[in-house]
Amino acid sequence: xxxVIVDVMPKPEILDPQGKAVHGALPRLGLTGVTDxxxxxxxxxxxxxxxxxxxxxxxxxxxxxxxxxxIEDYTVRVDG
Amino acid sequence: xxxGVITFPGSLDDVDACRAVTLAGGEPxxxxxxxxxxxxxxxxxxxxxFSYGDYLRCGAIARFAPVMDEVVxxxxxxxxxxxxxxxxxILCESHLLPGAxxxxxxxTFICRDQVLQIDNASTAWTSAYEVGQHITVPLKNGEGxxxxxxxxxxxxxxxxxxxxxxxxANPNGxxxxxxxxxxxRGNVVGLMPHPEHAVEDLCGPGxxxxxxxxxxxxxxxxxx
Numbered sequence: 001x002x003x004v005i006v007d008v009m010p011k012p013e014i015l016d017p018q019g020k021a022v023h024g025a026l027p028r029l030g031l032t033g034v035t036d037x038x039x040x041x042x043x044x045x046x047x048x049x050x051x052x053x054x055x056x057x058x059x060x061x062x063x064x065x066x067x068x069x070x071i072e073d074y075t076v077r078v079d080g
Numbered sequence: 081x082x083x084g085v086i087t088f089p090g091s092l093d094d095v096d097a098c099r100a101v102t103l104a105g106g107e108p109x110x111x112x113x114x115x116x117x118x119x120x121x122x123x124x125x126x127x128x129x130f131s132y133g134d135y136l137r138c139g140a141i142a143r144f145a146p147v148m149d150e151v152v153x154x155x156x157x158x159x160x161x162x163x164x165x166x167x168x169x170i171l172c173e174s175h176l177l178p179g180a181x182x183x184x185x186x187x188t189f190i191c192r193d194q195v196l197q198i199d200n201a202s203t204a205w206t207s208a209y210e211v212g213q214h215i216t217v218p219l220k221n222g223e224g225x226x227x228x229x230x231x232x233x234x235x236x237x238x239x240x241x242x243x244x245x246x247x248x249a250n251p252n253g254x255x256x257x258x259x260x261x262x263x264x265r266g267n268v269v270g271l272m273p274h275p276e277h278a279v280e281d282l283c284g285p286g287x288x289x290x291x292x293x294x295x296x297x298x299x300x301x302x303x304x
Contacts, residue, residue: 014227015253017183068137068173070180071227
């Protein structure tokens, strides 16, 4: 078994209201050094055996279901 | 004329949409997300709500429901398809319409009567309106901000595919105050506000929404 991580983030030019809300809460914790926050999603896919085909499949899953390419970017990496 | 209304797990406004079809003079047909069958309908409405709990992204999982393959194929053949609110989000996720809907820029859910301007009265769903006409229908969404890249926005504007626009203060951060768009052919329309909640004087702000449904029935009658 292996774990593949897919990170999905809003594109830089797309407004991220959730990240802004988190950023806005930081001063209430007394934290003032953070200049920006962007919020994304992390997916952990358990895969029986990793090879080029399964990685290609993960890319296909990432771009068709896990992310919306209109508003989000994704990265794929094998854990460990 | 039969207009199908799809119920997904988490749809809320399917019954209202059926009622609007009836009041417009059509025959509503209940369709089920899990059935790859449009049951012989002449048009389809994807109603508002929170399909699949809005998990992952609004509309992202509904896109892969068995019924959606049929909807995509029928839309390609020219069948009138209207997506309202969550239905609009599903149409964007299905690539039947360009762009995407993101969380409102002010981060709060909005629920109010909203004035819209009809900017395209030649689609299957807006032919009973006039260009420039102002209508008032309810707007209720948490993720109604329409976004697309600059090239797509320019294409939509240039081709007259912005169907309706918010009048007054932008309620959710939609680019160019876009409330609804159409595909190139004009048979597929996505709309964030809710015309199906403005079809009777007893409930809602009036009957300004009814013409979306009478438009489709007229389009179907004309093509029959």
